[in-house]
Amino acid sequence: MTDETGAQLTKAQQIAAELRAAIERGDYGPGDRLPGENALATQHGVADLTARRAMKILRTEGLIETKKGAVARVISFQPIRRRGIQRLARNQWGSGKTVWSADDHRAPDVDQIKVLESTAAPQHISDVFELAPGETVCVRSRRYVMEGRPVMIAESYLPQLLVAGSPIVQADTGPGGIYARLADLGHAPAHFREEIRVRMPSAEEAARLAIPADRTVIKVARTAFDAEGRAVEINEMTLDSTAYVLDYEFDA
Amino acid sequence: MTDETGAQLTKAQQIAAELRAAIERGDYGPGDRLPGENALATQHGVADLTARRAMKILRTEGLIETKKGAVARVISFQPIRRRGIQRLARNQWGSGKTVWSADDHRAPDVDQIKVLESTAAPQHISDVFELAPGETVCVRSRRYVMEGRPVMIAESYLPQLLVAGSPIVQADTGPGGIYARLADLGHAPAHFREEIRVRMPSAEEAARLAIPADRTVIKVARTAFDAEGRAVEINEMTLDSTAYVLDYEFDA
Numbered sequence: 001m002t003d004e005t006g007a008q009l010t011k012a013q014q015i016a017a018e019l020r021a022a023i024e025r026g027d028y029g030p031g032d033r034l035p036g037e038n039a040l041a042t043q044h045g046v047a048d049l050t051a052r053r054a055m056k057i058l059r060t061e062g063l064i065e066t067k068k069g070a071v072a073r074v075i076s077f078q079p080i081r082r083r084g085i086q087r088l089a090r091n092q093w094g095s096g097k098t099v100w101s102a103d104d105h106r107a108p109d110v111d112q113i114k115v116l117e118s119t120a121a122p123q124h125i126s127d128v129f130e131l132a133p134g135e136t137v138c139v140r141s142r143r144y145v146m147e148g149r150p151v152m153i154a155e156s157y158l159p160q161l162l163v164a165g166s167p168i169v170q171a172d173t174g175p176g177g178i179y180a181r182l183a184d185l186g187h188a189p190a191h192f193r194e195e196i197r198v199r200m201p202s203a204e205e206a207a208r209l210a211i212p213a214d215r216t217v218i219k220v221a222r223t224a225f226d227a228e229g230r231a232v233e234i235n236e237m238t239l240d241s242t243a244y245v246l247d248y249e250f251d252a
Numbered sequence: 253m254t255d256e257t258g259a260q261l262t263k264a265q266q267i268a269a270e271l272r273a274a275i276e277r278g279d280y281g282p283g284d285r286l287p288g289e290n291a292l293a294t295q296h297g298v299a300d301l302t303a304r305r306a307m308k309i310l311r312t313e314g315l316i317e318t319k320k321g322a323v324a325r326v327i328s329f330q331p332i333r334r335r336g337i338q339r340l341a342r343n344q345w346g347s348g349k350t351v352w353s354a355d356d357h358r359a360p361d362v363d364q365i366k367v368l369e370s371t372a373a374p375q376h377i378s379d380v381f382e383l384a385p386g387e388t389v390c391v392r393s394r395r396y397v398m399e400g401r402p403v404m405i406a407e408s409y410l411p412q413l414l415v416a417g418s419p420i421v422q423a424d425t426g427p428g429g430i431y432a433r434l435a436d437l438g439h440a441p442a443h444f445r446e447e448i449r450v451r452m453p454s455a456e457e458a459a460r461l462a463i464p465a466d467r468t469v470i471k472v473a474r475t476a477f478d479a480e481g482r483a484v485e486i487n488e489m490t491l492d493s494t495a496y497v498l499d500y501e502f503d504a
Contacts, residue, residue, distance in 0.1 A: 198493035
């Protein structure tokens, strides 16, 4: 069978599949040490390189992590359950909470905060905001780190004329964040659209998320609309695809 | 830099990145033929194997496809925009429409339909349905094919006692599908939860979707609840991650 059908596994993929099954069965629990590459190679009668490739597959999948040299352990990180709709409810940011408090009991650290008060907008952003020629945007970029592990990078775009002089152009936007401040400005978000894609990361994204270059990321592009239907924010998020469960709950 | 940070690209990854950029710029449009592996190897002064690896990366990402021998072309498939909330609205299935008519103007073919009227439930399904010991489920499995390309496989579980003797245990469930029939039975879905994860496919999933073994899939697990809050269906879907944009639109 050809590679395109995906039916034929390489030796490394077979070894990875065996280890994956052992992890899923619980033979190796969170934090447990896996056999070394040499031991694995001997056990399966393959070259060290093949054993190394098998471990690389599991690392890419986010099942194991390798710290300090060659010791590989089963990952102990619990995926973040991101409650897509509840976290953006008005009573969430309207009461000064962060959107993260709807997700689980852990709160992330935010670092790599960079605010550009006024800069040229990428074409697709300018199109959604229907900016006049020469009109600029405010860009807020930051990284979210959970339990020492980078899990998401995000870039929010807002029309500069809308947010000029407000706390939105400061590093700290205050309780309830951007959405509470947009409400202060008379443009409370009333409606959201989230578009989800799965992609390979750029080299920069992989470096900032500290993930292998061949681990996919989830791209979430959120557009926030005010009560008049005007797009007031676009947030382009890049998530480590192994760190999240996205949860959407809604009525029929 | 170590592999774990993702910052250092192999030669094959660099060549793939160049071709990716060329495709994104439009230098190669949908359906266009890409340079052959030999030409690519000569051009970059690398071994044929390295050029082959670069092409493999782009195939895994769903940017190119290789049919009949070695000719690689830019993919011309337009991703399906799956409107997560609108497609499950009561006025959708309640009017006899399929959930797909909310997505875009294309309709998929359904094949590999298999219905098990009564079978033992996996533990996690039994837990959600709160089945009594020995109680069984009806399982409907099928594959969705868009423009000749398999894009999703799905397995729906329903409590057997709920659906016994209804069209739900037939291959063709009639206009509006499972949800319209659950409504006929007095258990119309009133609330949905969708949980989204990104995973590597199993060998069987890769084969049924005809995707490379190292292309991630999107797992969507949907639970449908009736007005009393009872779980009446669980649909475990496996999507080719390069074939979809998932779209959720909702109010604040």
